[in-house]
Structures are given as C-alpha cells and as structure tokens.
Amino acid sequence: MLLGVMSDSHDNLPKIAAATALFRKRGVKMILHGGDVVAPFSVRTVLKGGIPLVAVFGNCDGEQPGMKKACKTFFRSPHRFELGGRTIVLAHDPVDLEGEVSEGADLLVHGHTHHPHVRAGAPLLVNPGETGGWLTGRSTVVLVDLADLKAEMVDLGPQETVEL
Numbered sequence: 001m002l003l004g005v006m007s008d009s010h011d012n013l014p015k016i017a018a019a020t021a022l023f024r025k026r027g028v029k030m031i032l033h034g035g036d037v038v039a040p041f042s043v044r045t046v047l048k049g050g051i052p053l054v055a056v057f058g059n060c061d062g063e064q065p066g067m068k069k070a071c072k073t074f075f076r077s078p079h080r081f082e083l084g085g086r087t088i089v090l091a092h093d094p095v096d097l098e099g100e101v102s103e104g105a106d107l108l109v110h111g112h113t114h115h116p117h118v119r120a121g122a123p124l125l126v127n128p129g130e131t132g133g134w135l136t137g138r139s140t141v142v143l144v145d146l147a148d149l150k151a152e153m154v155d156l157g158p159q160e161t162v163e164l
Contacts, residue, residue, distance in 0.1 A: 001084040002027055004051065005128045005142040005151075007034030007092075007111025010060065011042045012132035015139045018156045019131050020049030026143060030054060034111030034128065035077060035092030040066035047071060054081070058092040058111060080105070084146040094127070106149060116140045118151045126151055133158070 004023035009016050023031060031051050035058025037043055046053055047070070056077040057064055068074045078091035078101050086106040091097050094110045102108055108125045114136055116129030126142050133139035139156040 001029050001146045003083075003144040003146060004028035004031045005034070005109055005126055005144055006031065006131040007109075007128050008036045008058070008114055008130035008132055008135075009033070009038070009042060009046075010036055010130070010132035010134050011038045012134065012139070013042065013045050015131050015133055015156055016042060016045045017048075018139070019141045020046055020051065022141065022154060022156070023051055023143075024049050028143070030083065032088070032090055032109055034058070034090060034109055036060045036111060036132075037067065039063055040070045043067050043070040043074075054079070054090065056090050056092050078102075086146050086149075107144065107146070116142070116153055118142065118153060120149075120151070124149045124151060128153075131156070 031053045033055035035056045054073045056079050078096040080089045088107045089105045091110045093112045097108050105123045108123050114130040117127040119125040128142040129140035143152045
C-alpha cells in the first residue's frame with residue numbers, strides 16, 4: 001500500500017492541489033497529514049482528490065471543529081493506528097513521538113519543523129517538510145510504501161513569491 005505523506009500545508013491551496021494530484025497519479029491509497037492544514041477549506045481541498053485522509057491537528061489549526069466536520073479522521077497528536085499490517089504513529093511535533101506511543105511502531109510521521117527528513121530503519125521516521133512552502137520556499141511531500149517501508153521524498157517545486 002502506498003501512502004502520501006504531507007504536513008504544514010498552511011492553506012496553500014495550489015500546493016495542496018499539486019500534492020493531491022501527484023498522489024492520484026502515483027496510486028496513493030491513503031494520505032497522512034502531520035498537522036497545520038489550518039482551515040476547513042484546505043481540508044476539503046485535500047479531500048477533492050478522492051483519497052482517504054488521516055490527519056492530526058497542529059499548533060496552527062485554529063478551526064478544529066470545522067476541520068473535524070470536514071474530515072472525521074482528524075485526531076489529536078499523537079495518533080497511533082494500524083494500517084496494512086503496520087503500526088503507524090502520526091504526530092505534529094516530533095516531541096509527541098517520544099515515549100511509549102512509539103514503541104513497536106513501524107512508521108513514525110511528524111511535521112512542525114518544516115524541514116524534510118527521512119530516516120530509514122526500524123522504525124522508518126518521516127518528516128515530509130512543508131507542503132505549503134511558505135517558510136523555506138520549498139514544497140515537499142513523501143511517498144511511503146508500507147510493504148517494504150521505503151520512502152521517496154518528492155519536491156513539488158519552489159514557492160512563488162509576490163513582490164508587494
């Protein structure tokens with residue numbers, strides 16, 4: 001099963017659309033979002049791709065009741081669950097992965113730092129960086145194959161800047 005992993009999209013609708021288009025093209029079966037989607041309209045943009053979403057709230061997700069209404073599979077961080085025979089822990093802040101919640105997990109996912117990072121091994125650790133690209137100017141996502149726990153970082157291209 002192929003997962004699309006994103007985080008910190010911060011209402012950047014063009015980058016969210018680019019990520020979901022990539023996920024559809026690559027045959028992703030589920031999207032994991034590590035928080036800071038920010039608003040319900042952005043959640044709905046992720047869901048337009050027709051791929052199921054599991055997400056956690058981040059520190060910038062202000063309208064949480066509306067986000068939960070848009071997608072019932074939004075959870076407080078960290079969220080531990082089973083998928084495709086694997087144990088996954090999805091968090092926003094990497095601090096949320098410390099301790100018992102991560103014991104025996106196959107895949108650990110977090111966001112918050114905006115800096116993409118993949119650490120192979122047991123468990124596989126994935127920070128997809130920032131999908132929104134607002135902070136670093138780089139918009140990234142990760143594809144994770146649950147069968148072999150391999151990860152591929154994908155750069156969605158630079159964030160366009162506008163002079164005011």
